[in-house]
Amino acid sequence: MIRKTLLPLALVLMALTGVSGCGLFGGDGDPAADAAREPSADSSARAAQQLPYDVKPLLHPAKKYFGVAVDGAPSSMKPVDAFAKTVGKQPNMVGSYSSWGDGFNAEGAQNVFEDGGLLYVSWEPFKPGLDKIADGSQDSYIKKFAASVRKTDVPVAISFGHEMNGHWYPWGTKDTTPRTFVKAWRHIHDLFQEEGATNVVWVWSPNVVNPVPTVQLKPYWPGDAYVDWVGIVGYWTTTGAHTFDTLYGPTRRQVATFTDKPVLISETAAEPGERRRADVRGLLGGVEENEDVIGFLWFNIPKRADWRIQSSPLALAEFKRLIADDAFGFEVPRS
Amino acid sequence: MSGEQEYGLRHGQEYWQERGAQAQQAAPAPQSQESFLQYPGGQQSGYQQQPGQQQPGQQQSGYQQPGQQQPGQQQSGYQQPGQQQPGQGAWQQQYPPYTAQQVPGAEPDADADYYVPHYTVLEPEPEPEPGYVLPEVPVSAWSVDNSRSAWISRGVLVLILLVQAGLSYRLDGSAFAQEAKFLMSDGTLSGLLSDAGLTGARTLSLAWALGATALLFGATRLLFNVRAGLAAAAMYSVLESTAFTGRYASLHSLSLFLLAAALWLLARTRQSSPAAVLVAAPFAALAPFAAYSAALYLPSLTVLAVLTAYRFRGAGAFVRGGLFAAATGALCFVGVALHGMPHGWNAHATDSAASLLKESAEWGGVVLSVAVIGAVGFARRARMGEMPWAEGSAPGTIRRSALGLTMCATALLAPLYQAYLGNGSSLHLHIGFGLLFAVPMAGLGISRMMGAHFRYPQIGIMIYVAALVVGMAQTRELYRPPDSAAMIGALREVVAEKGAKGSYLSDEPEISAYYLRAHTDPGQWHLAGRGTALTAAVKKGSYDAIVLRAASVPDELRGNAHYRLLAVLRPADKDSAGGQAPYRIWVKR
Numbered sequence: 017m018i019r020k021t022l023l024p025l026a027l028v029l030m031a032l033t034g035v036s037g038c039g040l041f042g043g044d045g046d047p048a049a050d051a052a053r054e055p056s057a058d059s060s061a062r063a064a065q066q067l068p069y070d071v072k073p074l075l076h077p078a079k080k081y082f083g084v085a086v087d088g089a090p091s092s093m094k095p096v097d098a099f100a101k102t103v104g105k106q107p108n109m110v111g112s113y114s115s116w117g118d119g120f121n122a123e124g125a126q127n128v129f130e131d132g133g134l135l136y137v138s139w140e141p142f143k144p145g146l147d148k149i150a151d152g153s154q155d156s157y158i159k160k161f162a163a164s165v166r167k168t169d170v171p172v173a174i175s176f177g178h179e180m181n182g183h184w185y186p187w188g189t190k191d192t193t194p195r196t197f198v199k200a201w202r203h204i205h206d207l208f209q210e211e212g213a214t215n216v217v218w219v220w221s222p223n224v225v226n227p228v229p230t231v232q233l234k235p236y237w238p239g240d241a242y243v244d245w246v247g248i249v250g251y252w253t254t255t256g257a258h259t260f261d262t263l264y265g266p267t268r269r270q271v272a273t274f275t276d277k278p279v280l281i282s283e284t285a286a287e288p289g290e291r292r293r294a295d296v297r298g299l300l301g302g303v304e305e306n307e308d309v310i311g312f313l314w315f316n317i318p319k320r321a322d323w324r325i326q327s328s329p330l331a332l333a334e335f336k337r338l339i340a341d342d343a344f345g346f347e348v349p350r351s
Numbered sequence: 352m353s354g355e356q357e358y359g360l361r362h363g364q365e366y367w368q369e370r371g372a373q374a375q376q377a378a379p380a381p382q383s384q385e386s387f388l389q390y391p392g393g394q395q396s397g398y399q400q401q402p403g404q405q406q407p408g409q410q411q412s413g414y415q416q417p418g419q420q421q422p423g424q425q426q427s428g429y430q431q432p433g434q435q436q437p438g439q440g441a442w443q444q445q446y447p448p449y450t451a452q453q454v455p456g457a458e459p460d461a462d463a464d465y466y467v468p469h470y471t472v473l474e475p476e477p478e479p480e481p482g483y484v485l486p487e488v489p490v491s492a493w494s495v496d497n498s499r500s501a502w503i504s505r506g507v508l509v510l511i512l513l514v515q516a517g518l519s520y521r522l523d524g525s526a527f528a529q530e531a532k533f534l535m536s537d538g539t540l541s542g543l544l545s546d547a548g549l550t551g552a553r554t555l556s557l558a559w560a561l562g563a564t565a566l567l568f569g570a571t572r573l574l575f576n577v578r579a580g581l582a583a584a585a586m587y588s589v590l591e592s593t594a595f596t597g598r599y600a601s602l603h604s605l606s607l608f609l610l611a612a613a614l615w616l617l618a619r620t621r622q623s624s625p626a627a628v629l630v631a632a633p634f635a636a637l638a639p640f641a642a643y644s645a646a647l648y649l650p651s652l653t654v655l656a657v658l659t660a661y662r663f664r665g666a667g668a669f670v671r672g673g674l675f676a677a678a679t680g681a682l683c684f685v686g687v688a689l690h691g692m693p694h695g696w697n698a699h700a701t702d703s704a705a706s707l708l709k710e711s712a713e714w715g716g717v718v719l720s721v722a723v724i725g726a727v728g729f730a731r732r733a734r735m736g737e738m739p740w741a742e743g744s745a746p747g748t749i750r751r752s753a754l755g756l757t758m759c760a761t762a763l764l765a766p767l768y769q770a771y772l773g774n775g776s777s778l779h780l781h782i783g784f785g786l787l788f789a790v791p792m793a794g795l796g797i798s799r800m801m802g803a804h805f806r807y808p809q810i811g812i813m814i815y816v817a818a819l820v821v822g823m824a825q826t827r828e829l830y831r832p833p834d835s836a837a838m839i840g841a842l843r844e845v846v847a848e849k850g851a852k853g854s855y856l857s858d859e860p861e862i863s864a865y866y867l868r869a870h871t872d873p874g875q876w877h878l879a880g881r882g883t884a885l886t887a888a889v890k891k892g893s894y895d896a897i898v899l900r901a902a903s904v905p906d907e908l909r910g911n912a913h914y915r916l917l918a919v920l921r922p923a924d925k926d927s928a929g930g931q932a933p934y935r936i937w938v939k940r
Contacts, residue, residue: 046549047836048525052843052866067841068918166919202910209904212919212933241910 069215071171073349074134075244076278080303081311082345083109083136085283090124093131099316102326104336108133108345109173111283111313116141116149117157120164129170132347136173136219136282136313140185141200146177146192150199158204162211171348175219175282176204179249181231182223189228194235201238221247221282224267226257233267234274245310246271247282251323252295254287260302268308281312285323292331300338311344504577508568508584512561515588518823519557519597524832525549525839530600531865535873549865552600559604560597563787564588566611571791573618574659574754576798579725582811583794586718589818591825592783598830603780606641609634610787613652617675621659625671628656629678636682643693644781647768649679651761651788658754661746697772704770707778711766714825715782715789717818719762722789725796726755737803755792762789779829831931833859834922838898838934839866841918845896845938846870856888857898881905889914897937908937915940 084107086095093110100106110128112121114137125135141149148154165172180197183190187197201220208216220243222233237243248271250263257263268279281303286295303309316324325332339345526534526549534552547554564584572580587593596604616631635652638645657672730752733745746754762785769778801811842863846853853875857863860876879885879899885907888894892913899905908914914937921933 046525047834048839048862048866049549051836051840052869054843067844068920070917072915206904206909209909209916209919212916212921212935214916214918239910241912241915 068166068212069169069171069351071215071217071244074171074217077310077346079342079346080309080344081109081134081280081313082107082339083111083133083311083313084316085111085113085136085313086316090121090128090135093127096128096131102332103339105339105345106132107314108348109136109311109313110134111136111138111315113138113140116143116154120161120168122164122168125165125168125170125172129348134171134173134217134348137175138178138221138283139174139176141177141187143186146187146196146200150196150203152203155207158207159211162208162213165208165216166211166213169215171215171217173217173219173245175221175247176201178221178247178282179223180236181225181228181233183228189231197236198238202242205238205242217244218242219245219247219280219282220277221249221280222267222271224248224250224263225270226250226263226266229266233270237274240275240277243275243277245280245282246275246277247280249283250281251284251315252286252291252299253321254289254291258291258295258298260298260306263298264302264309276308278310279306279308280310283315284312285315285325286331287321287323288328288331292328293334296325296331296334297338300335300341300344304341304343500577504572504581507581508565511568511581511584511588512564515561515564515593515597516557518589518594518826519560522594522598522826522830524830525835526600526862526865527832528859528861530832531859531861533601535861535865535868549600553598556599556601556604557597559608560593563604563608563611564593566608566615567787567790570611570615570618571794573615573621574791575795578801579791579794579798581794582797582815583790585815586721586793586797586818587786587790589815589822590718590783590786591714591822591829592780592786594822594826595830596780596783599780601780602641603777606638606645607784607787609638609641610645610648610652610784613638614655614788617652617656617659621661625660625667625674628671628675631656632675632678633682635675636679636686639683639693640686640690642784643696644765644777644784646683646693646696647764648761648784648788649676649683651757651764653679654757655754655788658750658757695776698774698776699772700774700776702769702773702775704773707770707773707775708766710775710778711770711782714779715762715766715786717814717821718786718793719759719789721796721800721814722759722762722792723796725792725794725799726752726759728799729755729792729795735799735803758788758792762786779825833862833900834931835859835862835866835934837920837923838936839863841920841934841936842867842896842898843870845917845936849895851875853895854893855896855898856894858900859898863898892939895939899935899937900932901935902932904935908935911937913940914938 082105084096084099086099088095090096090110090112096107096110110124110133112124112135114121116139121135121137128135144154149158165174177185177187177197177200179185180187180189180192180194182188186192205218208214220236220238222236225231225233248264248267250267252258252263264279264281271277271279281299284299286292286299299312303312314325318324318327325335530549530552534549564587567587568580568584570580571583596607613631613635616634617628620627620630631652635649639649653672653676656675657668660668660671730748733751745751762782765778765781765785769775769781797811797814800814801807839862842855846855846867847870851872853871854877855863855871855875856877856879858879860873860878864871864873864876877894879888879897885905889897889907889911896917897908897914899908904916908916917936917938919933919935922931
C-alpha cells in the first residue's frame, strides 16, 4: 500500500526536480556567462549588461558642437525645435542653468538626448558658498544630484561655477579664493566618481579674460584629471572685441599654458547692432577654423540685451548660411 | 457455517417452534425469561435477523409496542399490565431439551437388544463472525529489514536526496573566484566536464554530494539501523555545508564523497576479516588530495576501523585498524611523492578564533547537539528495546561510548584546527567534513528521541524542520557569488579594443580570466593589490584597465592622470548580493 503510493510520488517529485533543474540550466543560472557573449540585438539582458554611457567619444568630436540656450528648454524641446526651424539646423547641445540646491533635470537630459543632443548644465552655486561645498557639508545634496545623473545614463555636460574669474558672481573673485574653488570642484568631482556618475563631461568655463586681465586662470584650474573641456564664456558686444582672436585669443593662450583640453565657446551671442552680422561670421568662422575649438553654445535669450538671433534678420541670414556647413552639428552617439 | 451447525440450528428452531406453539396453548408467555434458558430456538443475540423475518416462536428482547405481539412469541422485559395471562410461572415447560429427549414419532432401533433412545445433539451456536480480522503480527519491528521496509527506506532516501538536490539548486549565480580558479588551469578549462563549464562542474559536485549522502545512509544503516540511517541522511542533507558544497564547483564535494565511501566500506567490512578493510584505504587516501582538509579525518577513520570491527573483539580489531592506517598512510605517501604536498593546509591567518568557533557552532551546532544526545543514549543502551526477544549481540559499553565519542569529537576537528590557525578560509565547507562523521550519531539520536515504535515522531519532525530552516537561512546568507555579470559585460567591450595585447589589473582576475577566456589569455589578468602595490601599478600606468571591488575610490586613483573611471557597476540585486562592493573600472585615458 505504502509502496504503491510512495513510489509514484517519488517519481513525480523526481520528474519535477528534473524539469526545474533543466529550467535552471537553460535559464539565468550564470548571468556572467551570458554577459561574456556578444548580446543579441533583441536580448532583454542587453541593457543590463551594457556599460554605463561612456562620454569618451564625445570629448574630441570630429565635427563641431552647435549648442543653444533657449527659454523653456530642455524641459520642453519645442523652443529648441522652433530655433532649429529658424536657423535651419538642429542643435546638438542644449544649455540650461541650475541653481545650487535644484534637483537634476533628468527629464530634460533625456529629452535632449532623444533629440540627438547633449544637455549642458551651468551649475550655479549662489548659496551656501564654495567653502561649504568644499568642506563636505553639502555632500548629501551632491550625492543625490550625482545619483540622479548616473541613473539617467545619458551624457551630460556640467559646468560648475562658471565665470569664476569674474567678480560678479558670489563664487567669483570677490568672495572666494581660487584654492577654495579648486577644492570644491575636486570634491564634487570625487563624489560623482564615488557614485559612479561617469556620464558627465566636466566643463571648466572661465569668462574671457579681457574684462578681468589681472585674474590669472591657472590657480582656478582643478587639474587635467578633473576637467574634460575648457569652456569659454565670451559675448560679442558692440563695445568689446570684434574678432575671434581678440575676443577668445588671450584666454585660449593663457589656458594653453597649463592644459591642452578641448575648448568650447560655452556661452556666447552677438549683441544686436550694426556689427552683428560680422560678429556671427567671426564666431562661426573662428570655431570652424580652430581645431582645438570643438563648438559653441549660442545664448538665445533676451537678458540685458536681446541676444536672440531672430531679432536681426541680416544676422540670422548669415547665421543660417554659415551653420548650414557640414562641419557644424552631429548626432551625439547613442551609446 | 458448516452443514452440521446448520443442521443443529434448524433442528432446534423447528423443535422450538413446536414447543412454543404448545406453550402458548398451554400457558401464556412468561413475564420474564432469562435468555440463557432459551438458548436454542431463534434467540436473538449478536447478529439479528432482519426485521419482519420474525417468525412465530421467536423470542424478542427489548421493548415492544403493545398489540404487536403475535401468538407464540416470547417476550422478555417490560410488558403492559393486563396483558398477563394465566399460567404464568410455568417456565419449566419451556426449558430447552438440555438432556436427550426422544423425538416424537421416531421409531426405536429394531436391531437393538435393548432400548436405544434417539438422541438429538444440539450443538452450541457458533461464535458470530467478527467484522474484521487482525492479520498475523510478525515477530519483528520497523528496524528489521525485509523487502517492504527496504523499499520504503529507499523511497524515503530518494525523497531526502531530492530535497538535498532542491536545496542546492535553489542557489544560483555566477562563479565564485575560487570556482573560476578551479575551472581554469593552464589557460584552458580543466576537469572532467570541461566543455560544460561552470554548470557542468556544479552538477558534478551535486552528484558527488548526493552520493555522499546516500553512502552516509548506508554506513549508518549498517552501523545502527535503517531508521537511524534515514534520520542521519535527512539531517545531513539540510546542512548549509551540504547544500553549498553541492552547488560549488570545486573538489570539496568529491573529497566528501571519498570520505563517505571510506566510512561506508569500513561499516560494510566490519564483519569480514581484518584484511577486507584495505578496500576502504584507497578512498580514504584519495580524499585529502581532492581537498586537503580531508586529511584531518584519516585518524578518525582509523579509530572507526577498530571500533566497528564487530566480530573481532580483541587483537583482530586492532589489526584491522593497523592495516587501514598503514595502507592509507602508504597511499598518501605515494600521493605526496607523485603529486606533491597539498598547499594551504597549514596557512596561518588573523581571523579571530572565538568568531570562528562561534560560526562553527551556528553551522553545525544543531546536528552536533543531536549527535551528542544520540551518543549518550547509545552509551547507555545498545538498543531501544523494540524487540526485547531479539536483542542479539551488541557492542559493550566501552566500545559504544568510544564510538559515540569518536564520531562526535570528529565534528570538532575542523573548527578547532582552523581556530588554531586563525584561518577561516572555507570553514563553512570544511565543517561538513566533520559533521559527516557525527551525523550517524545524530541519526541515532533522533531515532532514540522519537522512541520505540515511533512513539514521538513529532520530535524527529521538529528537529528536521529546525535543521532545515537553519540550514536554508545560512546557505542563503553564505552563498553569495559575486554579481559579476555587468562587470564581465563591460570588460568584454574593454578587452575587445585591446585584443590579445592588453594587460589588466583586477581584484578578481580568475573570474575575468574564466568568463573572458574566449577573448583573453589568463596571463593577461593580474591580481590587484592595495596600498603601495596599487600606487606603484597606477603610477607605472602599464595596465590597460584596472578593475577593483571597492566601496569607495582608492586614493591612488583619485584624480589620476593616466586612468579615467569608466564605470561603477553595482550589484543588480542589492538583496541577494548582500552588500557587495561595487566594481569600479578604470581605463587608460
